[in-house]
Amino acid sequence: MAKKILIVGGGLAGTIIANGLCRQLGKELRANEVTITVIGNNEQHMYQPGLLYVPFGRIREKDLFRDQRSVLDRRVIFHVDPATKIDISTKSVATESGTTHEYDYLVLATGSRLRPDTVPGMAEGAHWFYDLDGARKMREALEGFDGGKIVVNVNAPHKCPVAPLEITFMLRDYLQERGLGDKTEITYTYPIGRLHALEPVANWTQPEFDKAGIKYETFFNTKSIDVEKKVISSEEESDIEYDLLVTIPPHHGSQVITDSDLGAGGWVPTERETLLHEGTTDVFVCGDTTNIPISKAGSTAHFEADTIIDNLSSLVTEGRMARKYDGKVFCFVETGMNQGTYVWFNYTTPPNPGAPSQMVHWFKLAYNRLYWLSARGLL
Ligand SMILES: Cc1cc2nc3c(=O)[nH]c(=O)nc-3n(C[C@H](O)[C@H](O)[C@H](O)COP(=O)(O)OP(=O)(O)OC[C@H]3O[C@@H](n4cnc5c(N)ncnc54)[C@H](O)[C@@H]3O)c2cc1C
Structure with missing residues (x-):
């Protein structure tokens, strides 16, 4: 039987994990030993950090979006069918269309909402x-x-x-x-x-x-x-x-998390180094939806996703976890229309923002375009 990896949420974290798993599990996918499925609630993928520039007319709205299918590796099974109930005791996820998806490994990546x-x-x-x-x-x-x-x-x-x-x-x-x-x-x-x-x-x-x-x-x-x-x-x-x-x-976190009793306010209790839902060995949590007291940011989701990709592919191929998440976060910070700085930190090293410069602002603008390569796992 093929091992089923199910990812709920096709935003930044879900997309990076799905694409990264395809890269690492190519042999197993070819041999039909594993399937990778993403359940999303939107045909479109939005680059949220680009919203910062919209009030000033400094970005074209169309540059914020890509077709979600085109951002995902073609080997990923993708359904636009919002999850309505996640049951970790029966290892299954029900969706709006009435479908029930069973899984061997689950990734919760349902983000946050205003x-x-x-x-x-x-x-x-x-x-x-x-x-x-x-x-x-x-x-x-x-x-x-x-x-x-x-x-x-x-x-x-x-x-x-x-x-x-x-x-x-x-x-x-x-x-x-x-x-x-x-x-x-x-x-x-x-x-x-x-x-x-x-x-x-x-x-x-x-x-x-x-x-x-x-x-x-x-x-x-x-x-x-x-x-x-x-x-x-x-x-x-x-x-x-x-x-x-x-x-x-x-x-708050996503409604489905609260409806499934997986965490107050939609924030899932998450072990900070393994990124496993506390008390489980087969449910990973990534991105904004964790309750880890660190920044809810795309870069946090990205570094967490890299850890989960390594651990999930290692679990599938060798039956063991590969490494721990160290709390790494990196963010560019616009300090005006033409200058910026950056912060990076992890669980043990505090941030230390430097003097603003035009160069860092340009890096941020460049990353706004490179994001699409990063989401596909090409960067
Ligand atoms: C204005 C703005 C500026 C930002 N700037 C930066 C920045 O400069 N740097 C940075 O690192 N981060 C930045 N961020 C934050 C970053 O965008 C988020 O932290 C990141 O998107 C989190 O990734 P995620 O996958 O956890 O959540 P998301 O990317 O939000 O994805 C969650 C996905 O799950 C889906 N979903 C929810 N419920 C369900 C359901 N029931 N069934 C199926 N799918 C579901 C959602 O529709 C969504 O597609 C910014 C955000 C905003 C709004």
Whole structure:
């Protein structure tokens, strides 16, 4: 009997794992000893980091998308048929069409989703760039903006921990380019007592914000937004007036994870080195959906995926795990329209952001195009 590897979620993590397994298990696939199946909920694959540029009109929307089938190795069996129930006791996954998929090894890669509806007034009163519809609306709002108070409001948990910093720096440059720099005040709010979850990044950000004239307020846990009065309020009883509100909405994991009792809030309890769902030996978890307290980022998902590819192919061919995930994350950080820096860190080494440069900004722009090679496993 062929060993069945089933991957739920055809985003960044699911795609990289499926393609990587095809590369490593070529002989077994040819001999029909293994099958690799991806269950997704979309024909299209979106490059989410590209959304950062949409509000400023700096990317063509069509460059954010590829046909998911074309990104996957042709040996991958791909179904667009959302998973509705995952049952790890019977080793099976039910889908919307009524199909039941059995597996020998399961990979959960269902990502995260935005929940602006969990904060009163957020869905109606705030703009965000974390999905295409939101990013388009934010672009329109910016086009009609002629000065005033902008609040960049960060809520947790959320993916890409550096994107709120990037949008703030880019907003400053965008407004200056439009001659609105002197007429605009930007205030950044963050839920804990510093400007970023990672302390070294917070320490780096504060002087950069001071230099750029960006105001900030920490310990700001969003309670509600008064859309009529244009006021955002926090649990800590602070009120800030705005003319334009940009928010990073709180995130939850996928509904199917909660519906299947696999983790509160949709976050799956995951062993941080093996990336196995805690208490199992055949369910791997990758990307945003893990509950590991590290950045929910594409690069995290990518480095985790590389570990899972090695371990799964080793389990199939030799019956043992190959290696451990060390917590590696690498992120480019736009610090304006024409400059950037980067951070890398792992479980033992903290991040150490360097001085911004135009070169790193160009690297980020280049990676935005190279992503498609990376997702196919060619880079
Ligand atoms: C604006 C923005 C900027 C970003 N910038 C960066 C950056 O600069 N660097 C970086 O490293 N990361 C960045 N990220 C984060 C990065 O995109 C995510 O962390 C990454 O996509 C996570 O990969 P994933 O596979 O876990 O989730 P996703 O890529 O979101 O994939 C999850 C997939 O599962 C599918 N799914 C969910 N439920 C089901 C179901 N029931 N059945 C079937 N399929 C399902 C979803 O539709 C989706 O296709 C950014 C994100 C945003 C929004």
